[in-house]
Amino acid sequence: MGYIDKGEVAKKIVWTSCVIVMMVGIIAPIYLLLKYAISDPSTVNTGGRPIPIWPNRPTFDMFLYLFKDREFWAVVANSAIIAVSTVALTSFLSVPAGYVLARYNFPLKRFFLILLISVRLFPDISSVIPIATFFVRMNLHSSYLSVVLAHTLLALPYVIFMATTAFEFVPKDIEEQARVIGANRVTIFTKILVPMVFPSLVAGAIYTFLLSWDEFIFAHFLLDTGGQIQTLTLYLNKNLSFSPPQNILAAISVCLSVPVMIFTFIVQRYMVSGVVSGAVK
Amino acid sequence: MSDIWPLIPAAIYLLFFFMLVMIALVTLSVTEGDLFPTFEPLQAILKNTEFYDALINTLIFVIIGTPLELIAGLFAALLVYNSFWGKTFIRSVFVIPFAFPGLVIATLLFILFDSQGGFANHLLQGQYSFFPKVIDHDVAWRGNKFLALSVSMLGKVWRDMPISMLIILSGLNSIEPELIDAAKTMGAGFRARLTKIILPLVFPAMTTVLLLRSVEMWKEFIFPYILAGNYPLLGTLIEKLYGFGSEPGEAAVVALILVGLTVLTLILIVEITGRIKRELVNSGVNS
Numbered sequence: 001m002g003y004i005d006k007g008e009v010a011k012k013i014v015w016t017s018c019v020i021v022m023m024v025g026i027i028a029p030i031y032l033l034l035k036y037a038i039s040d041p042s043t044v045n046t047g048g049r050p051i052p053i054w055p056n057r058p059t060f061d062m063f064l065y066l067f068k069d070r071e072f073w074a075v076v077a078n079s080a081i082i083a084v085s086t087v088a089l090t091s092f093l094s095v096p097a098g099y100v101l102a103r104y105n106f107p108l109k110r111f112f113l114i115l116l117i118s119v120r121l122f123p124d125i126s127s128v129i130p131i132a133t134f135f136v137r138m139n140l141h142s143s144y145l146s147v148v149l150a151h152t153l154l155a156l157p158y159v160i161f162m163a164t165t166a167f168e169f170v171p172k173d174i175e176e177q178a179r180v181i182g183a184n185r186v187t188i189f190t191k192i193l194v195p196m197v198f199p200s201l202v203a204g205a206i207y208t209f210l211l212s213w214d215e216f217i218f219a220h221f222l223l224d225t226g227g228q229i230q231t232l233t234l235y236l237n238k239n240l241s242f243s244p245p246q247n248i249l250a251a252i253s254v255c256l257s258v259p260v261m262i263f264t265f266i267v268q269r270y271m272v273s274g275v276v277s278g279a280v281k
Numbered sequence: 282m283s284d285i286w287p288l289i290p291a292a293i294y295l296l297f298f299f300m301l302v303m304i305a306l307v308t309l310s311v312t313e314g315d316l317f318p319t320f321e322p323l324q325a326i327l328k329n330t331e332f333y334d335a336l337i338n339t340l341i342f343v344i345i346g347t348p349l350e351l352i353a354g355l356f357a358a359l360l361v362y363n364s365f366w367g368k369t370f371i372r373s374v375f376v377i378p379f380a381f382p383g384l385v386i387a388t389l390l391f392i393l394f395d396s397q398g399g400f401a402n403h404l405l406q407g408q409y410s411f412f413p414k415v416i417d418h419d420v421a422w423r424g425n426k427f428l429a430l431s432v433s434m435l436g437k438v439w440r441d442m443p444i445s446m447l448i449i450l451s452g453l454n455s456i457e458p459e460l461i462d463a464a465k466t467m468g469a470g471f472r473a474r475l476t477k478i479i480l481p482l483v484f485p486a487m488t489t490v491l492l493l494r495s496v497e498m499w500k501e502f503i504f505p506y507i508l509a510g511n512y513p514l515l516g517t518l519i520e521k522l523y524g525f526g527s528e529p530g531e532a533a534v535v536a537l538i539l540v541g542l543t544v545l546t547l548i549l550i551v552e553i554t555g556r557i558k559r560e561l562v563n564s565g566v567n568s
Contacts, residue, residue, distance in 0.1 A: 011471075012365055019360055019371060026377055029439070032400065033389045050408035051400050093294055096287030106285050112292055119295055122302065123500035123543060125516040126536035129523055130305030131298070153298050160291060214382035216503055221523070233384050240507065246392045253385040264380040 036250035037062060044246050062251035072235070076255075079232040082144055082219075083212040086151040090159050090208045093152070095201060098163025099193065103172075120157035124217050132221040142227020150218040155208040162207070166200030167193065206263045213259060232256050306540075309533035322530035332535065335518040338430060342505075342514060343498040343546065346434050350494045351487060353438055354445020359479075361446070362453045372450075379443035383436075387507035390436045394422040394508070422508075429509035436504045441497065445490045452486025453479065481561050488554045492547055499543045515539045 036044070040057040066072045101109070131153075135146040170193060178188045194201070216233045223229050230238070236252045313321040326332050361372045378386070393400045397419055407414025422428050456479065464474050480487075502516035513521060515535055523532035 015360065015363060015365065018356075019364075022357060022360060023371075023374055025439075026374060029386075029389060029393070030377065030381075032393060033385070036389075036392060046398070048398060050403050051398075053409070093291040097291035100285045100288040104284050112288070115292075115295055115299060119299055121496055121543075121547075122299075123496070123516075123536075123539055125500050125502045125519050126306065126540050127298075127302045129519065129529060129532050129536050130302045130309060132523075133305060133309060133529055134301055153294070156291065156295060214384065216384050220520075224524075233382070236384060236388060237507075240388060240391065246395070249388055249392060253388050257381050257385050260382060261380050 033250055033253060036247050037254045039247045039250075041245065041247075062247050063255075065248070066251055066255065075230050075232050075235040078144075078229055079213055082147050082151065082231060083209045085144065085148045086155060086212040087205045087208045089148060089152045090155045091201065091205055094156060094159040094163050094204065095194070096189075097160050098165075099167050099189065101160070101164040102167035116157040116160060119153065124154065128217055128221045131218070135222060136225075141222055141225055142229060143222075144229065146222045147212075147219055147229075147231075150222060151208075151212040151215055154215070154218070155211050159204040159208055162200055162204045163197070166197035170196050206266065210260055210263055214256075306533050306537055309529055310537050311530075313530050322528070322534045325528070326531050326534045326538075329531075331513060331518065335513040335515050335535075336538075338426075338512060339499060339501075339514040339516075342430065342434060342501060343495055346437060346498045346501075347491060347495045349434070349438050350441055350445050350498075351490050353442045354449050354490055355483075355487070357442060357446040358449040358453055361450060375446055376443045378440050381440065383440055383503045384507070386436050386440045387433075387504050390432055390504075391507055394432050396421040396423060423510070426509075426512045429512050430505065433501075433504035433508045436508065437498075437501060441494070445494065448490050448493075449483055449486045452483035456482045484554075484558060484561065488550070491550050491554065495546045495550060496543055499539060499546065515542075 035053075035055060038058045038060060039055040040059045040061070042057070043052050043055040046052075101112075128150075131150055132141065135141045135143075140146045174192060174196075175188055178192055183191070214233065215231075216237070219231045219234055220237070223231065224234060232252075233256065236249070236256060239249060239252060308317075310322055311318040311320065313319050357375050361368060361375060364371055395402070399419075399422070401422065402416070402419045403409070404412050405415040405420070406417070420428065422432055460478060460482075461474060464478055469477065500516055501514060502520070505512070505514045506517050506520065510517075515538070519532050519535050519539070522528045522535060526532075
């Protein structure tokens with residue numbers, strides 16, 4: 001018995017140390033990012049002395065500097081406009097498509113699913129060349145529309161897949177009962193089905209928003225061509241090439257990450273409630 | 282047929298862009314200025330030493346990075362799966378890297394691995410009491426091909442580890458605990474349980490990770506773009522040719538080669554993992 005306990009203890013020690021190493025490996029870089037963002041100049045440029053683990057004088061100056069900058073707010077607004085428009089267009093296209101895929105079998109279904117996977121797996125750095133060339137020819141480059149259309153293309157396959165899975169969870173009986181009572185297809189869809197799969201649709205919308213908010217490649221090829229519109233990712237990249245103080249880079253990075261972290265938290269909750277509601281029905 | 286009309290807008294949208302991408306990519310790759318069709322872009326690429334550099338760099342990136350992501354994901358998943366306490370908490374922490382945009386992590390590494398007096402240099406020079414001295418002088422992280430690409434890969438694997446972990450974890454969670462209990466009762470140790478039960482059963486999940494990650498590695502752009510500007514991968518070479526070089530034809534040729542290599546890798550992985558799976562099944566039957 002004593003021997004087994006020893007084995008158990010050794011196992012726990014190995015496991016705990018592995019978990020600790022992983023946690024440090026994950027948390028330390030994030031801590032450093034936040035630390036740089038609240039660092040004062042003397043913490044960043046130490047003149048050869050070790051960079052302090054905690055800032056000499058923690059300060060929000062970098063954030064205040066950014067928040068007073070009109071260009072920064074214009075850039076945030078651009079990112080938000082593009083992301084919200086992408087969500088609208090993606091939802092408009094994906095929700096009906098997901099419903100059809102969940103409910104009906106039709107001759108070209110297999111073809112459509114292969115198309116979905118092909119679009120999803122196609123390297124974006126390869127597809128960006130023809131798409132950018134196309135928008136230049138259509139005189140649409142350096143416009144919101146071009147980026148929204150491109151981001152919708154990136155988000156669509158996965159969001160259609162999410163919507164399909166969500167609609168598959170709704171029993172057919174509910175629709176048939178509503179039809180018996182006399183509801184038409186549009187009413188059934190908007191009043192019954194959509195509310196039932198709402199958590200999944202929200203999760204899909206958040207996924208789309210974040211994809212667009214973080215996206216760099218298409219924004220870079222479509223907007224960094226001498227136009228006026230810049231997104232937050234392009235703004236960060238532009239600052240990188242100017243090699244400004246590291247604390248301002250970290251502060252922009254934190255601003256770029258904040259919506260992602262908030263939304264990831266919300267999605268987790270919605271995902272849980274989605275799973276639970278699926279189980280109850 | 283009348284029932285499926287709500288699908289049509291999405292289908293047209295996807296089909297239009299897919300056809301556009303395929304047709305325009307091929308057309309561009311055989312266009313040079315007003316010349317069409319011509320193999321000039323292809324010939325220019327085949328003569329370009331930078332292309333071969335990028336090809337080899339990317340190949341190394343794929344060959345080392347893909348298994349690395351699998352191992353990191355598997356390791357994290359096994360830690361969460363076998364957890365003694367706080368399973369949900371540990372899993373939440375392990376998922377955090379994925380909540381950060383790739384560009385942010387690349388920027389962070391850009392700051393930390395600064396060539397003059399960056400945090401990584403200070404740390405490795407033993408300037409902190411908690412870390413041993415490894416190097417004597419500042420290292421120019423972005424001025425050396427091996428280091429620049431290693432730091433890029435470090436960022437990529439760190440950022441994407443949670444995806445691999447979650448896929449493998451869903452595979453692990455589908456294993457019935459009774460199976461492992463039974464093996465324990467019959468006297469199988471941890472290693473036997475891992476190699477004879479757990480790994481074969483999560484094999485499909487591991488295959489998925491390899492497939493998805495290899496695609497990601499081939500097309501990787503953001504980390505090398507920020508951290509290894511002087512040492513192109515195929516992705517960053519495409520950007521350079523298209524933007525800086527104003528050679529859309531040559532960029533399209535490299536883009537097509539990238540697509541071809543990605544598809545080839547997928548076929549190869551499906552083939553190899555299929556063979557391993559058959560081997561596993563056969564060895565299980567024979568023993």
